[in-house]
Amino acid sequence: xxxxxxxxxxxxxxxxxxxxxxxxxxxxxxxxxxxxxxxxxxxxxxxxxxxxxxxxxxxxxxxxxxxxxxxxxxxxxxxxxxxxxxxxxxxxxxxxxxxxxxxxxxxxxxxxxxxxxxxxxxxxxxxxxxxxxxxxxxxxxxxxxxxxxxxxxxxxxxxxxxxxxxxxxxxxxxxxxxxxxxxxxxxxxxxxxxxxxxxxxxxxxxxxxxxxxxxxxxxxxxxxxxxxxxxxxxxxxxxxxxxxxxxxxxxxxxxxxxxxxxxxxxxxxxxxxxxxxxx
Amino acid sequence: xxxxxxxxxxxxxxxxxxxxxxxxxxxxxxxxxxxxxxxxxxxxxxxxxxxxxxxxxxxxxxxxxxxxxxxxxxxxxxxxxxxxxxxxxxxxxxxxxxxxxxxxxxxxxxxxxxxxxxxxxxxxxxxxxxxxxxxxxxxxxxxxxxxxxxxxxxxxxxxxxxxxxxxxxxxxxxxxxxxxxxxxxxxxxxxxxxxxxxxxxxxxxxxxxxxxxxxxxxxxxxxxxxxxxxxxxxxxxxxxxxxxxxxxxxxxxxxxx
Numbered sequence: 001x002x003x004x005x006x007x008x009x010x011x012x013x014x015x016x017x018x019x020x021x022x023x024x025x026x027x028x029x030x031x032x033x034x035x036x037x038x039x040x041x042x043x044x045x046x047x048x049x050x051x052x053x054x055x056x057x058x059x060x061x062x063x064x065x066x067x068x069x070x071x072x073x074x075x076x077x078x079x080x081x082x083x084x085x086x087x088x089x090x091x092x093x094x095x096x097x098x099x100x101x102x103x104x105x106x107x108x109x110x111x112x113x114x115x116x117x118x119x120x121x122x123x124x125x126x127x128x129x130x131x132x133x134x135x136x137x138x139x140x141x142x143x144x145x146x147x148x149x150x151x152x153x154x155x156x157x158x159x160x161x162x163x164x165x166x167x168x169x170x171x172x173x174x175x176x177x178x179x180x181x182x183x184x185x186x187x188x189x190x191x192x193x194x195x196x197x198x199x200x201x202x203x204x205x206x207x208x209x210x211x212x213x214x215x216x217x218x219x220x221x222x223x224x225x226x227x228x229x230x231x232x233x234x235x236x237x238x239x240x241x242x243x244x245x246x247x248x249x250x251x252x253x254x255x256x257x258x259x260x261x262x263x264x265x266x267x268x269x270x271x272x273x274x275x276x277x278x279x
Numbered sequence: 280x281x282x283x284x285x286x287x288x289x290x291x292x293x294x295x296x297x298x299x300x301x302x303x304x305x306x307x308x309x310x311x312x313x314x315x316x317x318x319x320x321x322x323x324x325x326x327x328x329x330x331x332x333x334x335x336x337x338x339x340x341x342x343x344x345x346x347x348x349x350x351x352x353x354x355x356x357x358x359x360x361x362x363x364x365x366x367x368x369x370x371x372x373x374x375x376x377x378x379x380x381x382x383x384x385x386x387x388x389x390x391x392x393x394x395x396x397x398x399x400x401x402x403x404x405x406x407x408x409x410x411x412x413x414x415x416x417x418x419x420x421x422x423x424x425x426x427x428x429x430x431x432x433x434x435x436x437x438x439x440x441x442x443x444x445x446x447x448x449x450x451x452x453x454x455x456x457x458x459x460x461x462x463x464x465x466x467x468x469x470x471x472x473x474x475x476x477x478x479x480x481x482x483x484x485x486x487x488x489x490x491x492x493x494x495x496x497x498x499x500x501x502x503x504x505x506x507x508x509x510x511x512x513x514x515x516x517x518x519x520x521x522x523x524x525x526x527x528x529x530x531x532x533x534x535x536x
Contacts, residue, residue, distance in 0.1 A: 010363060014396025021393020021402075025382070032381045108377045111341045112394035113367040119394075265345045 010113060018114050019122045026126035030133070040089065040134045041141075044081035048142060052077050064205055066237040078147045079233035080202025082135050083225060086165045089131035091193055094172035097123075098179050110263075117260045124173060124256070128165035135161055153236040160235035164228035167248050170255035171224075177262030200226040201233075224251045292355030294319045294368075294446035294477025295340065300349035302335055309335040310500045312349070317477040319445060322469060324488050325481040327497035328528055333481040334374060336497070337450045341371055354445045367395065370439030374450040376431055380424040384410060384434050387423060388441060395442040402441075409437035413467055429460025436467055440476075447471065450481045461487070485520045498528045 030036060056073040067075070100106040109119055139147075139154065149157075175188060199216065200223050201209075210217035220226050227244035234241040295317040302310040310332045317323045327333050339346045342358050342365075351358045356365035378387050385406055392402030410416045413433040423431060432452060439447055449468065453461040465487065472478055480487070488494060494511055496504040504511050504527055508520060515523035 010367065010396050013398065017393050017396050017398045017402075020399075021390050024393070025379070025386075025390045028386065029379065029381055107341065107343060107371070107373055108391065109394065110343060111366060111369065111371055113363045113365075114394070114396070115363070265342050 015114065015118065018112065018118075019125075022109075022119070022122040023126040023129050026123075026130055027133070030130045036092070037134070040085060040092075041138060043088065044084050044138055045141060047081055047084070048074060048077065048145060048147075064207070066234045066239045066241075072146060074142075074145060075147050076205070077203060078139075078142055079236055080200070080229050081142075082138065082161070082232050083164065083200075083202055083229040084197060085134050085138060086131050086161070086168050086228070087193060087197060087225065089127065089134060090165070090168035090172040091188065093123075093127040093169060094176040094179070094188070097173065097176035101176070116263055116265070120173060120260060120263055121256070124166060124169045127169045127172075128162055131165050131169075132158075132161055149236045150238060152238050156238045157232060157235040160231045163245075163248050163252065164232055167224060167228060167252045167255065170252055170259055173259035174255050174262060177259060196223060196225040199223050200229055202226075202229050224248065227251075292352065293317060294321070294354060295448075295479055296350075296352045296355075297336070297340070298350050300336070300339060300346045300351060302339060302346060302348075308500055310339075313497070313500070313502055314349075315479075315495045315502065315505060317446065317479050319477045320472055320475045322472045322478045322480065322492060324492050324494045325479055325497060326483070326485065326488065326494050326524065327481075328483050330499075331483075331497040332500040333483075333497060334450060335500075337371070337373075337448055337481065340448060341369065342366065367442065368445045370442070370444035370447045372432070372435045372439050372447075372449040372452045374452075374454065376435070378423045378431060378434060378438075381422065383420050383422055384415060384426075385419040387434065388438050391438045392441055397442070405441050406437075409441050410434070412440065413437045427460070429456050429463060432456060432460065432464050433467065436464065440471070445475075445477060447476050447478045448481070449478065451483070452480070453482070453484070453487065485524050488520055496524070496527055503527045 052074045097106065100109075109123065110116065112119055136154075175192070179188065199219050201220060202225070206217060206220055206226070209220055224247060227241075227247040230241050231244040231248055234244070293316045295315075297316070298314045300310055300313045301308070313332070313336060315323070315325070325333055325336070338344060340351055340353070340358065342362055345359055351365075353365040354368040356368070358365040379390070382390070385403070388406035388409060389399065389402045392405055393399075397405065407416060407419060410419050413436055415430060415433055415437070418426070418430075423434065426434065436449075436452075439449075447468070452468075453464055456464065468478055468480065482488075488508060490508055492508055493506065494504065494508055495502055496511070504514065511523050511527070512518070512520065515526045517523035517526055
């Protein structure tokens, strides 16, 4: 390999090739795993078709921003279900990273000559790309279920989806560095996914939660997932919710910083714990 | 064997140079003052029983985590200070299988090519050439899960060679393979040495060591011997490598003269 070729590979074109390769692999893996694709879709659709239909009469929703009129419960819950797709997809990525680390496949990524922070961010964005595919298929199906945001909303929601996906992905990435074994992932389900999802505005408006429990209301307000859902809800109607935008952006910086620290070879947690292999 | 790394002169440097490296996991000392060198075009066997510290050393060389003492250079580039320059000269075959079973051989290799900064066209061309090198060109489109253990190992070797590394690390590369597959893998690797690649072959199997190989014997995190096999036999006063291995790893310290 000539010095010129080698240095060119590590220039801007090389970075782009590396990023494309990581995203391409993630999308390819997802498309190959049809069951995962179906499961990712069935989960929110069950909530939309069954749960939302059942709760429509029980809950009802008053006129709250960004809605300008009374909306069906299905319409209200859709941003929460989009958030659910992003949340589960992020945790699936976390699971696959723990698995990759246990089997050693993670090393293939980490021995690349590109900076580790770049590799991790690329991996994160690849996970978001996969989640976006699922979200848009879900929104398409939801459209035929009378969830009809304005056409422009399908475009304005994209940045909100990317930011929310990055936040949840960065959290999952950090968790993958601290979860010691694959078996511990069940604990993640119990202690992270379910509390994050249920203690949020995904299924019910915050003002209703405040009426029933002020403490739970405060917990929901502190939950970053609440702000991801609200960011998506407003963006789906072409609006920006500034508080949620600030909190989601701050959480991205915090979680991503933690993940990069944990995977940093000189400061991180991997070296203290030891690597797979027995030799 | 003496280390002869010249940090500023890639052409004169060893493929791999490890000097005075120690590493601990909490209170457990995994490596203690380990030094070794792999010149270009040399085949060096890192021999040691399970738990000797071979995988830890590989983790440090591949910068899974950093060495806190000593230095590691790949073709003269310090892996801590210049990781990009160092790692681009490194090819690795890990102990556990690290191919993606759901992807084809070609897709696995193209992904690795991208991780080395190659575009799709170059990656495809190199992947096909590398598969041809290990005799699997006709199976490029098949999924990895359809391969036998030996064939998968050959794909991993092809992957490690894709970017023309100067240094190749193999960690227990023949574990789980039958005799024919083991010999096939070893033959491919020894062929690479003729082409100037420096190879560090980590194993606990003494029958993978040839009579004139250079051996670094690692035991309980320390280098117990570094030198050619005949010297090891002489120092250990053993008639076979197996006997010498048993003797040296039984708390006997032998040093190359």
